[in-house]
Amino acid sequence: MGSKKEHKHKKESKHKHKRRHRYSDSDERSRSPSVKRKRHDRERDHKSRQSESRNRNGAKIKTEQPDAEVIRAQIPEVARTITPKQEPVEEQKSESLSIDETNKIRAKLGLKPLDIGNSQSEDGVKLNSDENFVHAPAEDLAEKKKQEKLREKIMESKKKREIAKKMSKVRTLGEVEEDSAADWVVKSRMAQQQREQDEKMMKLGDEFGVSDLIKTELGSKSTAHDYTERDLAGLSVEHSLESFREGRNEILVIKDKEILGSDEEDVLHSLNVDDVEKSKKNMEIKRRGVGYKAYEEEEIDDMGFFKAKVVLGKYDEEIEGEQITKFKIGASGKVDASWVQQKEEMKQEIRAKGESLSLPPLKLANEYLTEEDMRFKKRKRKVKKSRKREVFKADDLLPLPGSSEGLSNHGSRFVLCEKEQYLPSYSALRMLWNSTKPEDKSGTNDGESSQMNNKDERNVIEDDDDAINDLQRALDKSRRAKQKKADAAADEGAQKVAQHLHNLTRVKLEKPDEQFTNTLFLNATDEFCRQLAQVPVKQEVKQVEDMDLDEDNSDEDDTQMSKWSSVNPGQENIVKFKKSLKKLTKFSVLEHAPIEAEPLAANGLMGALKLAERKGYLQTKREPFFQIKFPKRVYIFSKYYSIEDKNAVDYLDKYAHEKYSKERNASITVDFTEKKDYKPQISIEYVDEKGRNLSAKEAFRKLSHRFHGKGSGKMKQEKRMKKLTEQETMLHMSSTDTPLNTVAMMKEKQRSQSSPYIVLSGAGKTLVGGSSSVKK
């Protein structure tokens, strides 16, 4: 502080003008501490009080936790001991401990002592401490480059040395020659000597006749040094075994090696095979293409596992290096190829075990059905041999043509009816089925149709392709199914049929309305009908037969029916019932047709014709090659289908009025359901008093005149009349005359005057002249 003041004094001498200010400043300073001190006194009082309280607190702590934490307990003591000493420090407004004291406390707290003094100086040098942070020196690029260059140089020289070392071992060509110039002479001499010796030996051998022996000896000598298969043992060939074909020679050469390459052993290869392999490889590359293929098939390795692919196939060689197939020539210079086959077999086995997950190849879907799609799948049908019935039954006789002709024979009918009861009902039911077909209204057709059925079956087998035959087949099928049912039923006796008929009629009577309309009618006639239906079947059939008398020729003639016709003809259901009954009875009659007598040819021309027809001499009806049989539409319809009567009103409906009134209004436009084809062409024609057709305009005028009670005026009427007459005359005008017939009139005049000319008069002047003069 003192030094600072001195400095200030020096400064003051320099800047005198500031002095006063400074002094005043110092004055203030000197004044302010006193004020502060006063304040401090007050504070100190407060503090002492506080410290007392604190001490008390400390004591409290001490009593509360006598030996829980030694350090804590001692802290207040320290504080107490310190506080009196710190009186001057307290002047600085804050408590502070000396380094020693803090160190003591730190020791008690288990902390390392404060680093002060010398340690601080050491720390000052310490890098990256907060006070003296020093950046790491930047890299010297030049230095780095230098180092790199040096390193490269060293490496180069090292390599050079290595190569030189290697080359020193190899004898160069020049060296060899230089070396063996003398040697070569010696060697050649030796060889020549040998040759001469051999020749001598041969000559000797020729003389003694043992040249062969000598030859072999010489040969063996020479072959002892020859290069044989054995020398090849252990050498490897750089081709796959597959590339060598049996019965083909390949010349193998020792493969070139890199001059500076590592010391690999010699490898044999064939130039031809090399070429082949190379071309194969190129083809493979071409086939595969280079780019990415999304839907490429996964490759399978030798063992039949999928190869996991990480990168595109084209990088395979770059990563793994070229795949070289090799095999070694075994001892005694032979290669055993059997293991290759074995391996192949094993592969095959593994492959056979595996199941390919690949789906059949995707095909572009066609928008339209192709011909293949449209072709019917022909089911090969077994040609069933129709079972031949051994037992000759009554219905075998039935399908004879013209059997129904006997229907007109009334005399035998009664007997037949009675017989029918006891005959097996199979035929009856069959007829029932046949009758349902549209053509089979008359008995003759019935018999024929049954024949036709047989024909159909034959047809089916013959020409399968025909679409129509398909339809027929379907129809046949359904028919047969129905027949089967009937067959099953037919096994039981006639009694059952009677029962069935009875039930049928009953059911039809009881629930007729459900089929046709939704309303049930109960009236006296209905009840009558029911009574009739409940009469035992035998009688009923007889009765109906009676009625059929008249009906054989005219089915629709309901009114002629004796009893049944009287039953409320308006009731549709009952009429239907009648019809069905009629049919039933008809079958029963038909059944006995074969027994009926043949028409007598002696009866006249008609009889003869009939006979001829029945015998088949005369064909009355031309049958088409194949016949499509559509069952009556009634059978196509659902049983529960009915045409709703739109005009019917449900009177029990609460809201019927609103509903139906609306509908009624709307129903004007609804066309007739019962007369669909009735489309009348309406044209209204208006005619005037004279019977002339009026145009729309005229008709309107007339109507409007009548409506308003006021016609057009006299003049207008006359004008119109005139126009009309003119029109009429125009119509009647001949082509050689004027509309007023002037030519005719002139001729008439000439005739009356009997003159060859005519006098044309006009406006007081009369011109007289003949036809010639007129011309002039």
Next chain:
Amino acid sequence: MIEITCNDRLGKKVRVKCNSDDTIGDLKKLVAAQTGTKADKIVLKKWYTIFKDHISLGDYEIHDGMNLELYYQ
């Protein structure tokens, strides 16, 4: 060694000597030794930053002569 001033503005102001690699927890203990308040009742703050116990003063960049606010919890 650095010296830090801790001041609650209720009349307690202490100067604590410590190392810059001490943790705030250590500092709190020292403050507790000087003031007599339990260390775990002390909260040290600078503006709105509450210093955490396990972090060293150096990391908080608490230098010599800095003032810390002393609160109690």
